[in-house]
Amino acid sequence: MTTKKRYCSWCLVLTMAAASVAAVAQDLPAADAKERELMAVLQSDAPKGEKAITCKRLAVYGSERCVAVVAPLLADEELASWARIALEAIPGAAADAALRDAADKLQGRLLVGVINSIAVRRDRQAVDVLVRKLNDTDSSVASSAAVALGQVGGQPSAKALTPSLATAPAGVRSAVAEGCILCAERFLAQGETADAVALYDAVRRADVPNQRRLEAVRGAILARGSAGLPLLVEQLRSEDEEHLGIGLRTARELPGLDVTKALAAELAGLRSNRQPLLLLALADRDDSAVLPVVLKAAREGRKDLRITAINILPHLGDISCVPVLLEAATEDDAQIEQAATETLVRLAGKDVDADLAGRLSPSRGKLRRVLIDLAGQRQISQALPEVASSLNDADAGIRGSAVKTVAIIGGHEQAPDLVKLLLATRIASERTEIGKTLLTICGVHGSACLPHVRPLIQGRDPELHILGLRALAVIGGSEALTAVKSAMESAAPAVQDEAVRILSGWPNKWPNDSEAGKALLALAVSAENMPQHVLGLRGYLQYIRGNKQLSNDEKAAEVKDLLTHIKRLEEKRQVIAVLGETPSVLAFDLLTTLAEDSALVEEAYSAIVQIAAQDIQGLSKEQRRQALQTVVDKSGNDGTKQRARKALAGIP
Amino acid sequence: MNTKRVDPGRRHFLKTAMQAGACLAVPYVIPASALGANGGVPPSERIGLGAIGIGNRGRYVLGCFLREHDLRCIAVCDVRGDNRRRAKDQVDTINGDKDCAMYIDMQELLARDDIDAVLIATGPNWHATASVMAARAGKDVYCEKPCTKNIAQSLALAEVFRRTGRVFQAGTQRRSLPNFAYAVELAQTGKLGPLKTLHAHPGGLGTDMSGWLPAEPAPPQEQVDWDMYLGPAAWRPYTSKLMNAFHFEKGGGMVGGGCLEWGSHCVDLCQWANQADDTAPVEYEPVNGQLHARYANGVKLVMRNDGWLPLGSCPVRFEGETGWVETGDDAEFAASSESLLLRRGxxxxxxxxxxxxxxxxxxxxxxxxxxxxxxxxxxxHVACHAANVALFLNRKVRYDPARHEFVGDEQANRLRGEALREPWRI
Known part of the structure; x- marks a missing residue:
């Protein structure tokens, strides 16, 4: 058997094993029978691989009955880990007893494994065994026993572990400390706080690795509750960065309003580079005492602390923060201003929206600009009347903000004001921004904007005329198209060119507008200006491509007529692309002809494959085969050849 | 199995902290000056990094670390000699010296006092065990996904990092990308209305087990340390077919694969959107090639491989009563209303x-x-593993997140964990 075949066989075995487990798991009588069958495998001369997978399956539905068969494998270096998969999972006293029994017989790694399984099962009857192993000369055995005692928990475990904190060999002491901490957690969960505190304190005072002491410090603080505050503050003031770190973590966890207040009081006294760290920890506490502290920090003090506080406020702030944030947002410091504005954008609540809208009317200067920006960013629709009135503000900054905000919350009612503004200003940047807003409004509100846009195309300013045409393109419809077409007759070359450009792109938005099709065809056929001719051709091809009113035969016929006007290869390639998407006999014939041009042959072959791969009325299988075989024989493109071969194979 | 309930105070803290994380632009950002991270950072204040399990993915993430100016990578560790040497070259090139140490045994790397944090990209078999070992050694941990092999490992991971106070970051980096965070923000802040259904791409739903393949001659330890490679996985003879660390024991002891491939990303994002970072769905059921789950708050979670808009890999979709949003790795959005995307960033x-x-x-x-x-x-990960159990058993299962157990379902409960090979433990 080859390696590959063997691998496949094993995969099959595993798949079957998995399927079998799933099937049997749904049917308990079947599971009973299956368990016996699998026990027989373990008792047989089956290969170890088979026994290993059998253990895994017994973990799912083995019962106490199979324990006696699995347990001997705990002494097998290759199968012990598989046996423990079963024994850790099987409920009942038999598995516990088997593991205890093995713990008395095994040594080294195998013994460590068994002890680890006892720990997972938290077998209280194993405490005596574990206490004996705590003094094992093999430090890995003693260490696993110490942790297992912690997992089991209870007074006997604590009693065994506590003296070992001082007496255990250095290599075992970390595990003893871990066992003590685990034991303390069990006490705490059972409400035996004093015992927990005693264990935590014993560890933090012991000569154990620093990480264990940090864990004990955390536990000692949390177990004491509010009484743990002095110890917590001690960490925050510590010169040791690790103790500061555990203090910051624990400051987030220790509950109580009094704790928050005490930590807030500590904030001012901390050295300055630690204040932002404690403020962040406070912010994660989320009780009523936090917000005033953060708000105060946002209002006054060092810049980095202020920015930290301002950045916290979106998450826990409310309407009461608005005045402080607005004040910050109107300061001259760019970083403070940006942080405050972003926070105001994100501060949750409809009451915040109403508050900000209400402040607009009496506001002036920078504050008014900030409020208008916020009305846009927060989409505060009730602010629209005030924002709209600012479109004519004498302050260019306020005007600019109003223009941007109208794009977001405005309606077609604002279009006349925007047009008036456009007509009134000569400043290029202002025109650009107003133009963007007008296009946005036209895009959203469509034909309702059309009467308002008309003055732009009626004036003599080519720049505004062009903008008006763009607005019409966004609005769409016959009236808009008529205006665009008439602009093609404009005396201003820039306007004329823009009108043609807009018309050529018209089918992308309004593909079924036959009036656009006619105008584009006229350009394609008779325009003397080359760019306009090309745009007409391309636009008309797009029109044909997207027009759902035309059948594929009709589309191909239209393309055939158009071909007589096409001279450039670029447009012929576009024709080929359209034909490839138009499965019909005529398209096939046209492509066959186009393939005779060496400059177009590969594009044509690709499109021929596209069509010949389909069953088309009027095109025989033989014709399709011949065409595809020609592509296979003559194409220089491997991808096209591959597609042709695949299509050939698909013809029945 | 530990059935201890999550401490309510802790739960509240987590909820608060994770809500804070929803707003990407300002996730509790403090000025760089307050962290000593702007401008030059003295060598003594740089974070000492160790990198463990540095294959292809590991080298990519290591590259991200090495671009940061406030750390120095000190050592790399891999059971494969070729990976060790490539990773050392990568580090030495950045450090401008030849000092990066190499280890086969991660315990030696973790014993170094000058290493503050570790990147773990060993492959799923080792992820949880190595992370826990690192935390116990006093290291902060960035660990690639899937982070755990089963429900028991998931719970132990959280417990150990709580106990040790160490910082843990799962390699689910979409949580730090603007498009996903923005979609989550829309869901969390009610912009979609009350949430109804969350959709996650699992990247497959077929569960499997790794196993015992025929033995091949083992290479020298310097080339591949097979014993360390197996680590906590049950023993089996050397075979080159299991040398893809990512696929070996992929997410699975008893039940592997399944929805973990992308679920560890996409289900994770749905959890975040539903503000469920401290719980998991309570029901899981395979339905017509999909996996349907339900949270206690009534929100439905659908894991499906198809029917996605073309927005890139790892897509998610959040549906509320009044709107929906969908996004993926292309960082593009589709939404029920353009106005939802105004602040997409x-x-x-x-x-x-x-x-x-x-x-x-x-x-x-x-x-x-x-x-x-x-x-x-x-x-x-609990949500993904519970889904995998339902897929494996091919039936509905109910899960109690407070008691950490399937409800009245012994077979499912036996699939929650799996013994680790000696001498490893979590």
Missing amino acids: TKIPGYPADFHVRNFLDCIKTRALTRANADAACWA
Whole structure:
């Protein structure tokens, strides 16, 4: 058997094993029978691989009955880990007893494994065994026993572990400390706080690795509750960065309003580079005492602390923060201003929206600009009347903000004001921004904007005329198209060119507008200006491509007529692309002809494959085969050849 | 199995902290000056990094770390000689010296006092065990996904990082990317109305088991340390067919594969959107090639491989009563209304890990919870493992997140954990 075949066989075995487990798991009588069958495998001369997978399956539905068969494998270096998969999972006293029994017989790694399984099962009857192993000369055995005692928990475990904190060999002491901490957690969960505190304190005072002491410090603080505050503050003031770190973590966890207040009081006294760290920890506490502290920090003090506080406020702030944030947002410091504005954008609540809208009317200067920006960013629709009135503000900054905000919350009612503004200003940047807003409004509100846009195309300013045409393109419809077409007759070359450009792109938005099709065809056929001719051709091809009113035969016929006007290869390639998407006999014939041009042959072959791969009325299988075989024989493109071969194979 | 309930105070803290993380632009950002990270950082204040399990993915993430100026990679560790040497070259090139140490046994790397944090990208078999070992050794941990092999490991991971106070970041970097965070923000802040259904791409739903393949001659230890490679996985003879560390024991002891491939990302994002970083769905059922789950708050979670809009890999879709949003790795959006996307922010396609790495490094300094902290990662993985159990058993299962057990379902409960090979433990 080859390696590959063997691998496949094993995969099959595993798949079957998995399927079998799933099937049997749904049917308990079947599971009973299956368990016996699998026990027989373990008792047989089956290969170890088979026994290993059998253990895994017994973990799912083995019962106490199979324990006696699995347990001997705990002494097998290759199968012990598989046996423990079963024994850790099987409920009942038999598995516990088997593991205890093995713990008395095994040594080294195998013994460590068994002890680890006892720990997972938290077998209280194993405490005596574990206490004996705590003094094992093999430090890995003693260490696993110490942790297992912690997992089991209870007074006997604590009693065994506590003296070992001082007496255990250095290599075992970390595990003893871990066992003590685990034991303390069990006490705490059972409400035996004093015992927990005693264990935590014993560890933090012991000569154990620093990480264990940090864990004990955390536990000692949390177990004491509010009484743990002095110890917590001690960490925050510590010169040791690790103790500061555990203090910051624990400051987030220790509950109580009094704790928050005490930590807030500590904030001012901390050295300055630690204040932002404690403020962040406070912010994660989320009780009523936090917000005033953060708000105060946002209002006054060092810049980095202020920015930290301002950045916290979106998450826990409310309407009461608005005045402080607005004040910050109107300061001259760019970083403070940006942080405050972003926070105001994100501060949750409809009451915040109403508050900000209400402040607009009496506001002036920078504050008014900030409020208008916020009305846009927060989409505060009730602010629209005030924002709209600012479109004519004498302050260019306020005007600019109003223009941007109208794009977001405005309606077609604002279009006349925007047009008036456009007509009134000569400043290029202002025109650009107003133009963007007008296009946005036209895009959203469509034909309702059309009467308002008309003055732009009626004036003599080519720049505004062009903008008006763009607005019409966004609005769409016959009236808009008529205006665009008439602009093609404009005396201003820039306007004329823009009108043609807009018309050529018209089918992308309004593909079924036959009036656009006619105008584009006229350009394609008779325009003397080359760019306009090309745009007409391309636009008309797009029109044909997207027009759902035309059948594929009709589309191909239209393309055939158009071909007589096409001279450039670029447009012929576009024709080929359209034909490839138009499965019909005529398209096939046209492509066959186009393939005779060496400059177009590969594009044509690709499109021929596209069509010949389909069953088309009027095109025989033989014709399709011949065409595809020609592509296979003559194409220089491997991808096209591959597609042709695949299509050939698909013809029945 | 530990059935201890999550402490309510802790739960409240997690909820608060994770809500904070929803707003990407300002996720508890503190000025760089307060962290000593702007401008030059003295060598003595740089974070000492160790990198463990540095294959292809590991080298990519290591590259993200090495771009940060406030750390220095000190050592690399891999059971494969070729990986060790490549990773050392990568580090030495950045450090401009030849000092990066190499280890086969991660315990030796973890014993170094000058290493503050580790990147773990060993492959799923080792992820949880190595992370826990690192935390016990006093290291902060960035661990690639899937982070755990089963429900028991997920719970243990969270418990150990809570106990040790170490910082953990799961390698679910989409939590730090603007498009995913923005979609989550829309869901969390009610912009979609009350949430109804969350959709996650699992990247497959077929469960499997690894096993015991025929033995091949083992290479020298310097080339491949097979015993360390197996690590906590049950023993089996050497075979080159299991040498793809990512696929070996992929997410699975008893039940592997399944929805973990992308679920550890996409289900995780759904958890975040539903503000469920401290819990998991309570029902799981295979339905017509999909996996349907339900949270206690009534929100439905659908894991499906098809029917997605073309927005890139790892897509998610959040549906509320009044709106919906869908996004993926292209960083594009589809939404029920354009106005929902007004503040979508910067487009960052291609799921880079740089931002996630930066968030990890910042949290090392602030000791705050990371975007993908151990509790959030725990529950996202619990959801995936519970879904896998339902897929494996091919039937509905009910899960009690408070008691950490399937309800009245012994077979499912036996699939919650799996013994680790000696001498390893979690």
